Every structure is written in C-alpha cells, then in structure tokens.
Amino acid sequence: MTTRIDKALIAEQNAKLEGFVKEDYEALGNKLAREDINIDDITAMAEEFQIAVPSWGTGTGGTRFARFPGIGEPRNIFEKLEDSAVINDLSQATERVSPHFPWDKVDDFKELKEFSDSLSLKWDSINSNTFQDQAGQEHSFKYGSLSNTSKESRDLAIQHNLDCIEWGKTLGSKTLTVWVGDGSNHPGQQHFQSAFERYLESMKEIYAGLPSDWELHIEHKMFEPAFYSTIIQDWGSNILAAMELGPQAKSLVDLGHHAPNVNIEMIVSRLIQFKKLGGFHFNDSKYGDDDLDSGSLHPYQQFLIFNELVDAEYRKQEGFGPNYMLDQSHNVTDPIESLMNSAASVQRSYVAALLVNRPLLTQYQNDNDALMASNTLKHAFNIDVSPILAMARLRKGGAIDPVATYRASGYRQAVAKDRPSNGQSGSGIV
Numbered sequence: 001m002t003t004r005i006d007k008a009l010i011a012e013q014n015a016k017l018e019g020f021v022k023e024d025y026e027a028l029g030n031k032l033a034r035e036d037i038n039i040d041d042i043t044a045m046a047e048e049f050q051i052a053v054p055s056w057g058t059g060t061g062g063t064r065f066a067r068f069p070g071i072g073e074p075r076n077i078f079e080k081l082e083d084s085a086v087i088n089d090l091s092q093a094t095e096r097v098s099p100h101f102p103w104d105k106v107d108d109f110k111e112l113k114e115f116s117d118s119l120s121l122k123w124d125s126i127n128s129n130t131f132q133d134q135a136g137q138e139h140s141f142k143y144g145s146l147s148n149t150s151k152e153s154r155d156l157a158i159q160h161n162l163d164c165i166e167w168g169k170t171l172g173s174k175t176l177t178v179w180v181g182d183g184s185n186h187p188g189q190q191h192f193q194s195a196f197e198r199y200l201e202s203m204k205e206i207y208a209g210l211p212s213d214w215e216l217h218i219e220h221k222m223f224e225p226a227f228y229s230t231i232i233q234d235w236g237s238n239i240l241a242a243m244e245l246g247p248q249a250k251s252l253v254d255l256g257h258h259a260p261n262v263n264i265e266m267i268v269s270r271l272i273q274f275k276k277l278g279g280f281h282f283n284d285s286k287y288g289d290d291d292l293d294s295g296s297l298h299p300y301q302q303f304l305i306f307n308e309l310v311d312a313e314y315r316k317q318e319g320f321g322p323n324y325m326l327d328q329s330h331n332v333t334d335p336i337e338s339l340m341n342s343a344a345s346v347q348r349s350y351v352a353a354l355l356v357n358r359p360l361l362t363q364y365q366n367d368n369d370a371l372m373a374s375n376t377l378k379h380a381f382n383i384d385v386s387p388i389l390a391m392a393r394l395r396k397g398g399a400i401d402p403v404a405t406y407r408a409s410g411y412r413q414a415v416a417k418d419r420p421s422n423g424q425s426g427s428g429i430v
C-alpha cells in the first residue's frame, strides 16, 4: 500500500504559518519593488524550478567503514519512488527521479512507469553502473570498464549502457549519464593515451545507440576509486570526450568531483560557451567527494554557479538547458529531510541569482569597477528570499515548512511498519 502525506495535514500545517508568510512576502515585495523587481514574476520562476532526486539518495548512504541504516528505509525502487513522491508533495520542486541501474532492480519497466505515473513522477537521466561487478559477471571491471584492456569487459560495459538507453525509453527519459571509475593506482600501471583511446572507442558505440532526441552526459571525477589517475578526471578530459563524440554528448558537473579551490563557476561558464553543459549533480564538500547536503558549506559558490546559469538564460544562450539533479550521501540524517532541504537550497541560489541587476553588473565590469561589481553580486546573495520560496510552495499546494510538516505526518514511523530493515538498502561510497 502506498503511504502519502495527507493534503489536509499539509493545509493544516500551512494554516499556522500562512499569515506570517504573507506579511514577510509583502515586506520583501516592497523592498524588491524599490529595485524595480516584481516579486510575483520571481515567484512564478521559482515555481517553475525543478531539480531531480537521485533514487540512491533516498536510502541512507555510508562510507567504506560503515553504514548506519535508519528505520523505514526504502528496500526497492518502488519504495524509493514512494519517498520521492513525499519529497515532491512537500517541496514541489522535485517531480523527477534519476535511477541508477542495476542498483535499482527492475523486472518490468512498463510496470515501473505505470507506478511512477500513478505518483505523478517523471524520470530524469538514467545512470549506468560499470564501476563494480555484478554477481556472476563473466568479465570483470576490476581493471576498468569502457577503457579496460580486455575487449570482453569493454563490450559488457558498452552493452550495459545500451540496455540503459532501452530501459530509459520505456520510462520516458531523454538522457544517459555515464560515470566510470576507470583509472589506475600506480604510476606506470596504465598507458594514458591508449586507455583514453579505448574509452573513446567504447563511448562512440554508446553514442551510436543514442536516439536523436537524447543526450549523453559524461561525468568527470578527479579520483576514487582510482587514486593515481582517472580516465575522465576533470572537465578538460570531459569536454574533449564530449567534443570528440558529437553534439549530443555533453559534460556533467558534480560539485564534489573537483580539486579543492577549483573555480567551478568558471568551468560552468566555459561549458555553456561551447554548448557542452549537460547537467549537474549538486552536493557540497569540504575535503573531496563528500556528498554533503547542497549549500550546507559553500552557499556563495552555489549562488555563483547559478549566477552563470541565470546569465545564460538572460542572454538566451543557444544550446542551454542543463539537467539539475542532487547527488548526495545522507549518512546521519533522514534522507527525505536532507533531499527536501537541499532542493530548497539549490532553488534559493537560483532565485537569488535572478535578483542580480545584470545591466548594472555589465556596466561595472566594463568600467573595471571590481568593488561595485562584486557588491552587486553580494547584494543579491544577501537578500533573504525565504518568503519567495515559501510562497512558491504554498501556491503549488506544497508545505510552507516541508521538514516540520514531514515530521508532523509521522511518515517515517508509518512506513517503518511495512519496511522491516534488511540492512542493505542504499549504497556504500557514492
């Protein structure tokens, strides 16, 4: 039986806060009006904003040391969808789910599509997995998948990606995201150029199987599981591969996959300029690929990334329309709460970036007025857009305070009765 959060409960919880939200919204509306910004225009854009939930993010994550499962964790893709529906019902910003195969075990894709339709959920990018061996796998990925020296292993990895495309067609997806762990752990272990050539040859076969209205997103990551070299270690190798493959191949930026202090917003700008920005995996990190909740550590960086994205929208940049997705590991929080918080955090960055006075910024840039250019961005970042986010949710039938409403619903305790822990759901290191 599918458990949902009662609309009456959402309305009851909202009723307690609605008066305050309206007061705050009016005050912010007056403040923005002084800058010639119509708050309702911004709220309408906030209502349009969507970011996909990763199916694997609905389970508790973990590290290679341990995983501490919570109660009532989803045990399969159907239960992950149920949790995703709750996230969307309350946050009204996550109508898409991004699956990961074969982590998400599916016997009948038509049945899965009917189930997601019944929850009013859609499917975002399909993630393939050739970074581990499956039970009984004949040709191992121990020494890589798409770049493996063994043709049999490469063929297996290619076929899995082609299968992902077929499954995605049934689900109504339009994107395949390929991240591989291929690389080396010892200097000299691998011939860099030959390995990259093998990777490109394999990717060309996958690209050839892509329907004409699909995109192939390549995700780079500096390290892990390989700790000396990684085949697509940064945006340089990523864009080279995407350019080699063709216009339907684009780069995907996972915020946790760069060296510390790398200027990610500038990478985003470069990819936009060359029509190669495919999408994002949002998360935050302090040390490496920590997969912390989005905006929990570097909200200004997240805002600066959206400054580039909104700038591209503003300039009507050709070929621009990236997929937004969360990719986080929730080790100590309820994943539903973290995902709702993170969706709102990313939406906040988007809305704040909409408030940047772009003609003024351009003028300061042209005048080389570094201080005022920087202040123009900071001014928008410092505006508390919470009333806009709350109003957007309220107008769409979501919760003014998603976490409080979720807690009041007792959803997790209710599903825990039907979902005895098997200690296995979720993934290890993601």
Ligand code: LRH
Pocket: 056, 127, 179, 219, 221, 254, 281, 289, 327, 430
């Ligand atoms: C790799 C990664 C990639 C995988 C996911 C589980 O670190 O970010 O997106 O598919 O984690």
Ligand code: MN
Pocket: 219, 254, 281, 327
């Ligand atoms: Mn990722």
Ligand code: MN
Pocket: 221, 254, 256, 257, 289, 327, 430
């Ligand atoms: Mn990652």
